[in-house]
Amino acid sequence: MPRNAVVLLSGGLDSTTVLAIAKREGFEINAMTFRYGQRHQIEIESAQRIAAQARVAQHVIVDIDLRMFGGSALTANLDVPKGRDVSEMGKGVPITYVPARNTVFLSFALAWAETLKSEDIFIGVNALDYSGYPDCRPEYIEAYQRMANLATREGVEGRQNLRIRTPLIDLSKADIIRRGLSLDVDYGMTSTCYDPSADGRACRECDACQLRIKGFAANGMEDPAQ
Amino acid sequence: MPRNAVVLLSGGLDSTTVLAIAKREGFEINAMTFRYGQRHQIEIESAQRIAAQARVAQHVIVDIDLRMFGGSALTANLDVPKGRDVSEMGKGVPITYVPARNTVFLSFALAWAETLKSEDIFIGVNALDYSGYPDCRPEYIEAYQRMANLATREGVEGRQNLRIRTPLIDLSKADIIRRGLSLDVDYGMTSTCYDPSADGRACRECDACQLRIKGFAANGMEDPAQ
Numbered sequence: 338m339p340r341n342a343v344v345l346l347s348g349g350l351d352s353t354t355v356l357a358i359a360k361r362e363g364f365e366i367n368a369m370t371f372r373y374g375q376r377h378q379i380e381i382e383s384a385q386r387i388a389a390q391a392r393v394a395q396h397v398i399v400d401i402d403l404r405m406f407g408g409s410a411l412t413a414n415l416d417v418p419k420g421r422d423v424s425e426m427g428k429g430v431p432i433t434y435v436p437a438r439n440t441v442f443l444s445f446a447l448a449w450a451e452t453l454k455s456e457d458i459f460i461g462v463n464a465l466d467y468s469g470y471p472d473c474r475p476e477y478i479e480a481y482q483r484m485a486n487l488a489t490r491e492g493v494e495g496r497q498n499l500r501i502r503t504p505l506i507d508l509s510k511a512d513i514i515r516r517g518l519s520l521d522v523d524y525g526m527t528s529t530c531y532d533p534s535a536d537g538r539a540c541r542e543c544d545a546c547q548l549r550i551k552g553f554a555a556n557g558m559e560d561p562a563q
Numbered sequence: 564m565p566r567n568a569v570v571l572l573s574g575g576l577d578s579t580t581v582l583a584i585a586k587r588e589g590f591e592i593n594a595m596t597f598r599y600g601q602r603h604q605i606e607i608e609s610a611q612r613i614a615a616q617a618r619v620a621q622h623v624i625v626d627i628d629l630r631m632f633g634g635s636a637l638t639a640n641l642d643v644p645k646g647r648d649v650s651e652m653g654k655g656v657p658i659t660y661v662p663a664r665n666t667v668f669l670s671f672a673l674a675w676a677e678t679l680k681s682e683d684i685f686i687g688v689n690a691l692d693y694s695g696y697p698d699c700r701p702e703y704i705e706a707y708q709r710m711a712n713l714a715t716r717e718g719v720e721g722r723q724n725l726r727i728r729t730p731l732i733d734l735s736k737a738d739i740i741r742r743g744l745s746l747d748v749d750y751g752m753t754s755t756c757y758d759p760s761a762d763g764r765a766c767r768e769c770d771a772c773q774l775r776i777k778g779f780a781a782n783g784m785e786d787p788a789q
Contacts, residue, residue, distance in 0.1 A: 401625075440711070441670045447662075448662040480710035483710070487706050
């Protein structure tokens, strides 16, 4: 019987690549997507299409409202930065950072993993292109895994088998795309833009769009979703 | 200016005592309560009355649905154990355990604390009477605090000041009640029962009721909420 994995799936380029990696490893996929008050809700529709195409075992959309905490351009009515130089992006915590977002997401994933008796939670964090996000750093992920192994029934019973799997953590965007293409990921289905138009078109100017375009260019391609 | 604290307030005996302790320490209180699909929703009304009486700065009710994960008598349609011997309660993980509940609750508290620039999150966990719950143990709380200090903007900037405050962690129920009475906590306002009647009366037989009744008896009192 295939082992269960919980995969955090935003509908973006990174998490879609992670889903393909987890499938290739032979896991039965339990995909989890959050409707958290993000401006770019188009990504939820992308996640649904991607999960269906990947024939996941289950796909849940979890409703939570992180807007109450404010403080992020992704959930509040703040301007998403446009046209920043890519070399500037790793410096400081960006305004698109949502307070404790990955901590909240991983905690729901942990609850589900415990119920499914799954020992693998996949998340598409990337420390290279998003070094400004505190909750994308390897030391954060390691601390989360340590905590998670104490948080559950298995922790009480002395088993510490839960792993937070971050296959993209030290890859460049170009490397991620190369990996995904080798796994036949259809990047035309993914949504990455922080500030898409009402009909879902990417802005091509926010940090996320720029990093994508550059990553495809490094692979000698146009971004198929743009 | 008083410092901000986030206080997880369920409306039960423990968290109401914690709220009084945080107030006595001089904090401005930001109380957070979860509507998570629990059977005992009466506790949310109790939390609202308790927060109002304590004149908290803010009280938020966060809607999340932990029922999707199943596996707990507190959220699913399973029988809450009644009439168990108190000496049996610390053995094994009880059926009233909700997968990763404290991890999810603390993660929302962390997001709020980051937004409020608060360095103190209070939670009424207790390792003595609830030793069967993995996420009430000191080693879990320490691991959570370590993770939380890497999860936020402050973590990136090298500050590690966030504290998960657990003033009840090694107290008996009788000690908790004694402490609360010294702080003028009105325990008649609190709801603890895992399986109250439709009009909000406690069952007096579940683990939570029994521990309460015993704790008040040790202080020479009847439980004012029963």
